[in-house]
Amino acid sequence: MTTDLVADPVDAFIELDRVEKVFDVRKKTGFLRSERRQVRAVDSLSFTVPRGEMVGYIGPNGAGKSTTIKMLTGILTPSGGRLRVAGIDPSRERTRLARRIGVVFGQRTTLWWDLPLIDSYRLMHRMYRIPDARYRENLDRCVELLELGELLDVPVRQLSLGQRMRGDIAAALLHDPEVLYLDEPTIGLDVISKARVRSFLRDLNAERGTTVLLTTHDLTDIEQLCRRVMVIDHGRLMYDGPLTGLHEVGESERTLVVDLERELPPVEVESARVVKVEGPRQWLAFPASASAAELVARIAAEYPLVDLSVREPDIEAVISRMYEEKALS
Numbered sequence: 001m002t003t004d005l006v007a008d009p010v011d012a013f014i015e016l017d018r019v020e021k022v023f024d025v026r027k028k029t030g031f032l033r034s035e036r037r038q039v040r041a042v043d044s045l046s047f048t049v050p051r052g053e054m055v056g057y058i059g060p061n062g063a064g065k066s067t068t069i070k071m072l073t074g075i076l077t078p079s080g081g082r083l084r085v086a087g088i089d090p091s092r093e094r095t096r097l098a099r100r101i102g103v104v105f106g107q108r109t110t111l112w113w114d115l116p117l118i119d120s121y122r123l124m125h126r127m128y129r130i131p132d133a134r135y136r137e138n139l140d141r142c143v144e145l146l147e148l149g150e151l152l153d154v155p156v157r158q159l160s161l162g163q164r165m166r167g168d169i170a171a172a173l174l175h176d177p178e179v180l181y182l183d184e185p186t187i188g189l190d191v192i193s194k195a196r197v198r199s200f201l202r203d204l205n206a207e208r209g210t211t212v213l214l215t216t217h218d219l220t221d222i223e224q225l226c227r228r229v230m231v232i233d234h235g236r237l238m239y240d241g242p243l244t245g246l247h248e249v250g251e252s253e254r255t256l257v258v259d260l261e262r263e264l265p266p267v268e269v270e271s272a273r274v275v276k277v278e279g280p281r282q283w284l285a286f287p288a289s290a291s292a293a294e295l296v297a298r299i300a301a302e303y304p305l306v307d308l309s310v311r312e313p314d315i316e317a318v319i320s321r322m323y324e325e326k327a328l329s
């Protein structure tokens, strides 16, 4: 299900053609003995991303996502195949490429832990040799849109996770990158911080045409930001298309959590089934493609509803269902 390579580097901003990454791993098997083993982290991976596209890149743990991103930044060299970003071979011209890409790793920070946020930005200004006017303009824009004004003088270690993440996103954008790799940018954030980060990314993509490759375990990130999603597992591309298609392939389910006025027998309603009951709280599974609003209306008409929330299926659940479907077909 891979897309064909597009020859024009302007159109195909990111190009992978049968890219491989094999790690040599030594495993201790005795006191002085060890065994050599090869791990094929990325296996004949081909895809292209046109300039300006925002693509979800998802897969279970150990699927090869980080390895792909590390090859796209030039940190790792592919064992085989051809890889280009903006026409540049990342591992050969890492420094030249660094001026054109931005990277945000949700679980790690590129900021200096003990320094106030603004000092990290000043250091990056010099490190990347960003022209003064451009630095000012980008900083002002990020400070405004990511609401960083009051945080600039705070040492990074004192920032909350959501504040630090916004700080990291700004850091990745100070040099105007044409492409942004985001690895779990909303992990651990509360609902409001997630919404703020997503809205910023949407605007960035729309206004500046920044190409974005987004790795996440949160399907809502993908749903709200990406029209296209690529699923990778065991280093191979398993799916490349719209998120709706993935739902259909995976026949995934969402969960409606309802709080009733009191403890009641399991709710009986068309197109959903109760999967768990705990006192007045009940969990109902329903098809991801069905309307949550209609289901809620049906329940509210017959049951004393106090509160509710909808939970999206996690990526692992969607993917494992996708495999089950494939195995049956």
Ligand SMILES: Nc1ncnc2c1ncn2[C@@H]1O[C@H](COP(=O)(O)OP(=O)(O)OP(=O)(O)O)[C@@H](O)[C@H]1O
Binding pocket: 023, 024, 025, 039, 040, 041, 059, 060, 061, 062, 063, 064, 065, 066, 067, 068
């Ligand atoms: N430096 C390395 N040396 C040996 N094996 C590695 C190395 N880096 C990754 N691997 C292996 O390659 C495979 C892919 O790992 P990778 O980190 O790319 O997965 P991932 O999809 O990013 O996973 P996660 O969602 O858990 O971050 C795994 O089996 C991993 O153990």
